[in-house]
Amino acid sequence: MEEIFQLLFTELQRATRATAENCREVAERISNEVARICNESKRIQASGDVDTWANSLARHRLQQCLHYYQLGSHQGRVDLHSTLSAIIYRYITPLGSPQNYQARLGLIEDFLQGFYAEALNAFRREAQLDARYRPQSLLDLAEYMAFTERYGKRRIPLPGNRSQQLIILRAQTFSSSQPPETSVDMEQAAEGSSADADSNWSDGAMQQVREIMVANEPEPLEASLRDTVIKELMAYLEQHQQNDCADYFALRLQDLSTNEIEEILNITPRERDYLQQRFKYHLIRFALSHRWELVHQWLEADLEKNLGLTPQQWQNFQTKISAEQLKLLQLKQQSVSNVEIARALNCTVNQVEKRWFKLLEQAWEIRNRSLSGSGASKDE
Template structure:
């Protein structure tokens, strides 16, 4: 893991030779925003509106810090502090922007992981590296969720705000790093926020967690172990910040579009609680954490999961099958994600009419044209195509016992 960035020095900021007398004289809120915009705009490929929005948020944050710090208020150098803190924030944002989405996420994840590594322990237990690593991943999942909530709250953003552009993501990552390093005053001294959270997380872990985690990271050697590893809690996709290790802007865009269309579909079907569930699953929260946030009993969550699964399958097989399959790399051009051997099995299981539908779909004819050709309504065609996709899904997921070739 990479070392932490140096913390902002606590000595007087007047030593910063970048601060000119002219800049200090005009350092009111609007002037500070304009100064940050002028410094950031040449270094990013985004609109001036986006840069200005981020500059305003940085200015607001540092103004809050300066107003609450008695040391800064009594220093006689408030403007100098204001400018230095603002530049510190903007430079950190630009650093993550220059790293890019993939490297920036890995950098932040590595920094926070290094900070909490020795604090994620279970008393009287000797955790191996893999087991501790998985615990750290689970902890950071929750911390990222806390950070985005704090980011929204402190910047008075909508509850559903999510960074969309590379610059917005860089701003969020810079905020998360700074949020993690905030010093919390305690009777025994002060401590960084992320370390306090990690210590609290470790204290809540039951002793038997060690056995569970060690089993989860070992290869499944028995039927019982295989069953354990198939359990949803073990199969959680790890942290949002490192999930896309092979970052591809096009793939990222497709993923965002799938999520956006799924949310629209759920909204149209009056499934607001499914949208809440989806947003939490995208943060890779465990079932107990989801229960706590949504205020659900285990039974209520099981029911919500089943309803969510039903709508996701309907969305994937009927409403937006092309979009979903394209994102999964399982479009018709890729034989619906089947191997050559599986494709032969799939085609052999189709009726004569279904094979005709497949040929016409492969030829990229419209649904209206296909419906006319096989003499059925568009709705009947959709139902038949869904049945065909279900056959392909069954084969692809190994229900036939065939191996991918």
């Protein structure tokens, strides 16, 4: 283990700006953890190659720690929060409204606050640290975040030769214990001031970790156009009973790979492809019909900006559409209501909406072809 300690100590000094003493402390804790695992694991002891196992475990922990260190305190927290949220997403279900996206996010936030507290206590216990220990440096925080990820992913043996990740078991217990009348007060959760949370978050050490790990108060939805689009699209999908599309969209927002999405939703690649196509269909309906003004404003492609087309594209676009379509476009630019447009064009309001959808679709295709060529698309 002395060789492993020297390896860890040297790499931490080389890859971080932490003090030598800080690097020494972290290297000692990691090497002690590796030694404990190797001594307690019957499989490792029976392998006849304990040194190789120890080296592999140490390097894995080192890379995890450096990963969070390089991300920094803020982005590291975001990365850990996203990783754990993706694991438990389908296991946190609000009673009474299992498909309510906002309620589910609220419960996930509430659950993870308690889990971060549990992980810190486990870290103190397993590293034989003082009960008042708290991360002081960026390297300490990175070590703690790496431990929290591993702690959540630990496999817990279950009857019937089965096992499950610890954080999933915790999430299932948490979700089943929520009474139907429970509502999550996000302001209270962010402050850690609920009656149950006081014992976990009241002391100074937990307060500091909470501030670093979970006190990232989001901007009000109204202050962020992107968040408003997301909220409106989620509501649209739920209104049209496309709850699986809403789940897919929520996971896409976390920038997960297709394999991760398939695993979380428990679907095959073919089912995921079908779901993706169905989501795209509803996304287009939402973007070009249901809330086209909002979406185009977010994309900086509203009527004031010629639907996102360049001056030349805008000129060509107007020359290629019919006289009736051009009149419709001009009336829209004048903010004329659909009822008045219907009178002017001698058609129904429904026909106006369909014709406008077609016009937006044509402009969308031109714009997307241009963006695809430049490699910069914001549409999905």
